[in-house]
Amino acid sequence: MSSAILYALAGAGVFVLGCYGMVVCQHLLRKILAVNFMGSGVFLVLVAFARQSQEGVPDAVPHAMVITGIVVAVSATALALVLMLKLAEETGAASLKDSDKQ
């Protein structure tokens, strides 16, 4: 039972790593992966504590929330990837740094 908290702590770690990647990584693909990590971190925190309820039957509401979250995350990832590809076609690179920005 106490091992669930390990996953929650890992979730916090993965979330913060995602925040790190969002800002520090330059390549758009990595930024997209970083967003996914932020999501995975939150999902871990949501579900880790759902395990703790009595009789060993987990609380299903966070499970449903996380499934919803996973689907939302893949939708966002797909849109981000298409946008990144379109951007790369226009600018030749997958980065937010634009060479002729002021």
Next chain:
Amino acid sequence: MPVFILNIPWAALLIIVPLIGMLLAFLFSSAARWMGFITVFLNLIAVLGLAQELSSNGVFQHTVGGWSAPLGIELYADGLSLLLLFTTALVSLGVAVYAAGYFSHSKASSFWPIWLMLLTALNALFLSSDIFNLYVTLELLGLSAVALTALAGGRAALLGAMRYLLTTLGGSLLYLLGVALLYHAYDTVDIQLLSQRVEISPVTWTALGLMFLGLSLKTALFPFHFWLPPAHSSAASPVSALLSALVIKASFYMMLRLWLELFSDFGVIDQVLGLLGALAVLWGSWQALRQTRLKLLVAYSTVAQVGYLFLAFPLAGGNQVFAWYAAGYLLISHALAKSAMFMATGNLLQYGNHDRIADLDRVVQRLPITAGAFAVAGVSIMGLPPSGGFIGKWWLLESALVSGRWDLVTVLILGGLLAAAYIFRVLGYTFTEAPVPHEAKRVPPAMQWIALILASASILLGFLAPQILPWLNIGDALIVVEAGS
């Protein structure tokens, strides 16, 4: 059967009607424009129906699926939700008229379904009373907004859209982490139940911090405003109008709602928000003054105006309810005025193929309606009487004077001066002749008139305060309940 006819569920219609419109616009792309018109018209009717229901029955509550919280999701509408729904409906009508003339057929078949999806997201957000459901509506809103931004095509719009997408996703996930913490601390995600159970504790502080950080990112509060000028200025003009007028306000609404219901006892946050709002007003107005391109100027003006909204947080402490009324009034005035301004700018862009402020070639003579729309909208943005913007800023000033917040009084006055500076600068150039005359293209009259109509509406608000205030009070949304009562 008769029961249904008498009790039309207006709130449910507000979500269903735009969704049906979106599906029809997607299925029948040649008729997309007409689907759009019908939908925004029906949407306005539904809002008026809801208003009538609120005025006779008070606050509206609906358990979706028949399951009441905490197991199910509840819809909730009070005066504050109504204000935002009504703003959305009005601006939507204007944008529909403008967009009909703006988009070519190929872009139009993409624009209308995504725009109607955005409208659904906005309505669903303003009606929801469940913090996880709010996350889903936020994501729907964000993805639709990004898709609309990228629609313009071209390097600037794609860059702006990508930055916007990443920022908005990061903000949503910060918010969701807060939701996770609150759920595990209090076993519910329903706002009404949470408001009864919330206590001051490290967990709640962290949740509050995360949620407000995420929502501030999405509302482009200084210093998180970096994504807004590129995105709003490079999007197509009707999209810029939507983004500045409505999408930004959705996350602000959430912050306001969460603050009023859950977090009003958490002292120092309102001061922090006020400080950031003040910085936004000054920085945004200053940057607007320095711009050479009109769309960027209008976008930075949004950054500044959003700052005004946040000034209400510190001013409303100590039961100065007027500050919240001011925020509400500024919200709707800004929505109308800013959308008019972006439409006017769009007209200028279409007319002369550029938006360089210094080269606005005698626009006053050649596009009088558009120049007039910009000027009238500018009156409200500056906060000159008799406009809605004036009422909002005056109430803020009054609250600041009464509370002895001389720092905020200074900010308000400085902000007003700077706004006057950048608006008059633009208007000045509309009278001048450009060094090299430009090819002029025709701008459809509908697009010009709708800008003027929206701008005039924001002025009209200045006269309607006594009529509007009672609506805001439905459900006592803006009265902060003391802890423990």
Next chain:
Amino acid sequence: MESLKLLSNVFDALLATSLVLLAWRILVHQDLFRTVVLFIAFGLLMALAWVRLDAPDIALAEAAIGAGLSGALLLVALARLQRVTASTEKRTEMTTRFTAPVVIYLIGLTALLGLLLYVVALLPTEGMGLNQALAENLDKSGVSHPVTAVLLNFRAYDTFLELAVLLAAFLGAWSLTDIRHYPAEHIEPVLQVLSHTLFPIMLMVSVYLLWVGATHPGGAFQAGSVLAAAMVLFFLSGGKLRLDFHGKLARVLLIGGVTAFLIVSLVTMLIGNDLLQFPILHAAGFIFFLEFIGMISIAAVLSALFLGCRGNVGRSS
């Protein structure tokens, strides 16, 4: 047994640590292809973690969507990206220069990490959650599996909006890129044989997952994503559909899920119930209808998103 408990705790500790370390490796690794493959591995480790956390539904969804479909999307997008940027490829810098704002940000992040670890440790560990309310109402929901009951009845409104989110992502992708399948130059013969064998099996698995979702872990999302995976396999092995995404049939399939929910919403309101309130006697029927159409729609949208990421080669913008 004590030693079993100790072993499982050690396993959990290892898995949790691996998740964090792998996430770190993914973000700093040089080669993008390997990064994506590691990300798929991360998804599979997450699926393992869900199993350890007694969340088999999520494990299925994560494996199919989070690891499988996301991985496919990332790989084809990466391939297309490398083709597009081949002529202008500079070795992309991996880290930004550590200027003052970045350093401040990193310090803030460390503080955030500390705060989150502290707060997570503080959360009540014997929380009831909503178990009691769930147990009381489960028999009125029409299904006996709690997660399906929540997704398709108690909180069906969330699922409704979630299907709209999927559709919104599709609309965005569709407006940006030409969703068309293109003939691959060379199809691996092994892949073709594999796909011919696997495709019917995956179809069966997805229908099974849909059917069993009422009583056991499974349901529309898991089924839809396995079906989408089957379609991805079909496309990858050179299959062509005579479906044009500008045609009506494709559009109807894509909007099916949202439309099904809309129809159910209107029906429930017309019979005088609350929005999306299923009459208890027919709840199972309503749920199955929504799940069935939802599965097809989810598969359609995810496959379309895959095609959107794969896109057309060398097409001018």
